[in-house]
Amino acid sequence: MSSSPAVVNLISKSMVKAQPPSQLPAGQKCNLTPWDLAMLSYNYIQKGHLFANLPPTLSIDNIIDSLKTSLSATLHHFYPLAGRLATQHELDSDGNVTAMFVFIDCNNEGAEFIHADAHSISVEDVLAPSSDVPSNLIRQFFPFHGAVCHDGHVLPLVAVQLTVLADGIFLACSFNHAIGDGTSYWYFMNTWAEICRSESNQGHRHVPLDRYFMDEAKPPIKLSFSNESEFIVRYSPPPLREKMFHFSSEALTKLKTKTNEEHGTSNISSFQSLSALMWRCIIRAWRLPAEQVTSCRLAIQNRSRLQPPLSPNYFGNSIEGISSAAKAGELLANGIGWAAWAIHEAVVAHTDDVIRGNVRKWVEAPVMYSGGMLDGKFCVLMGSSPRFDMYGCEFGWGKGVALRSGSASKFEGKVSSYPGWEGGGSVDLEVCLSTEAMTALEADPEFLNVVSLNIN
Template identity: 70%
Template sequence: MSVFIDCNNEGVEFVHAEAKSISVGDVLAASSDVPDFIKSFFQLDGASNYDGHSFPLLAVQLTVLADGIFLAYSFNHAASDGTSFWHFMNTWAEISRTKTTVPSRPPVHDRYFMDGVKPPLKLPFSHESEFLDRHSPPPLREKMFHFSSEAIAKLKAKANQESGTNNISSYQSISALIWRCISRARGLPEDKLTTCRVSIQNRAKLQPSLSPNYFGNSINTLCMTATAGELLRNGIGWAAWRIHEAVVAHRDDAIRGTVRNWMEAPVFYKLSLVDESTVAISSSPRFDMYGCEFGWGKAVALRSGSANKVDGKVMHYPGWEGGGSVDLEVCLLPKFMTALESDPEFKEVVSPAVPLQVHLP
């Protein structure tokens, strides 16, 4: 098998739908779980990257609600990572909003090949069953949690103080907190090995670095492990420092080594590998999500569909009010979500969802 993209100019699938019985307030569902009906706003539900052989690589659905609209994008992750996706969406919004014919950040389509690797990449498989995993998780609870800029600053200061450093970032502090609190909510035995998986982009880490406007997929996943006992006996600074060390070690040589190893023995990430001892963290509050403005005004909220939802999946979003605030989308089995909601360490940092009247005029 080999994989490549053959551009055929067929364009993007665009669907116009109506759900006049649903309001913006129903979608936001302040202080409660993310409503299940949101999944129906997204095209290609249940599709995998492999299905890009026959499905569009990007599908858009605009759903008209009783008092607003919901704009949903479904894209093939093999073609683009989060950095490129939000670059594309903001460019589309800029063209729509300003009627420009020359976007302010043209995408860089030049391909970057490591160590002589050239397409098409040949894979040691003869049938999709050898690598494709159509995972169907049990019923999950999905909920949005808000972190104010003030709460994050205190959390970051605590993590750095405990570690005797000033180098731990806000992202690393929040990731350490959610790793600890979810592991505690799961009631794992002290000797149970836990894993924290954090997505990280490679653009600035490579030498020479890739352009921030590079359109493609240039990410890796960092894996930090610790027993539940180690993770919970030590403070948040200990967990945050583990993540920080992994981020610092993710340099050009490490990235190239990962590529070489993968070329020698290709493996594919499967959602079924995320079990009750894993916390999988992705997306970034640095993505300019609320800047994606088509001329209709600033979006009132961010929500996602069903893709990649498993027990222990966590996604970072920027907070609506800006200023360094963050929203976390957390997916857990119901019993674990209930325990997380009452976790003292977690409750000390999170705050209620921003009231509806703050969002709407």
């Protein structure tokens, strides 16, 4: 890391509105589904691209102009993102609040665009090869540190920060998770990148956007709260080490073969095998008593599992958490094939009937996710997905050299998945652990047998 202070200086801040404005009636509402509402106490999605080797003829002013113009055109298609959250209260005969309806006011107040400078920081400082992620530095690249989605009543639903480094740029986005999940986020980001790199920079094409929801719980959804303080939790995690680990496609193929051979099947996927590896190795690193119940939780996509499936263009949240549980001693005494099969069974059991039943239960008794909900529960949470086209998100300056995330939604045992830079089925994992547990993980023989030596 450079000896200079790691300071990010704000240069300018502006609001980008949809142009042309979407042809919506005045006061247009976009209702939130149960999956959306469950995220009101969760943090914004925060993902960012590190770019290096920019064309020498491309000035920062040109980059900013192109980003803002194309963002405006993109917001025309993704019109909910240019709005703000709003709440309508239901009152009893005495004027007391008995319930609330939260929705998107599609008022085109706009998304925030921030230009920042960090010329004392290099691309190498951000990459921090063979070292921990410099989280205190990277946190400064992202807007809305500590914000929860309910803050979208006053904060923009999307904020972008372009930070200029000594030899590159970092483009970060904070995206309100109550508006959409990872699939929706990358749909938006890749559409923006496509419009930005197009010659016209205006994106004169049709971008399908579908908000249809299944009949069991069509919005608007009544929330039986009198005040948001009844469900908003602001979580501050303890100090954690964050590190990126790389898994080559060859190593993952060998791991998948091993897990399937151990259990006498061919149905366990590469990601289920990788999840089982992280479950076992992190639980071992925590040095838990044999009788301690542990779990591996996966964020799973509902779109294709519903019958009929949701539209591929569905824009919103459509994810749930599924969990496999085992006592620490049982998990470590059995092989990785046993753990991977437990995860596989949880995935297979997540059917249309289960999804619809979960939605009905949520409507009857809403539960809001929060950043600290799983902290201290001896749970390994596998978030995000290596299937998202993250490196295909090119704005006309070439492929990003790395992906990093902000401080949002991090806790002990959180593992976020990214596609590996070289593609081909490789995977990068961002792991958050205490100092002691991370040190143990880095020395774990089972882990070291799979992870690439060139950790970065």
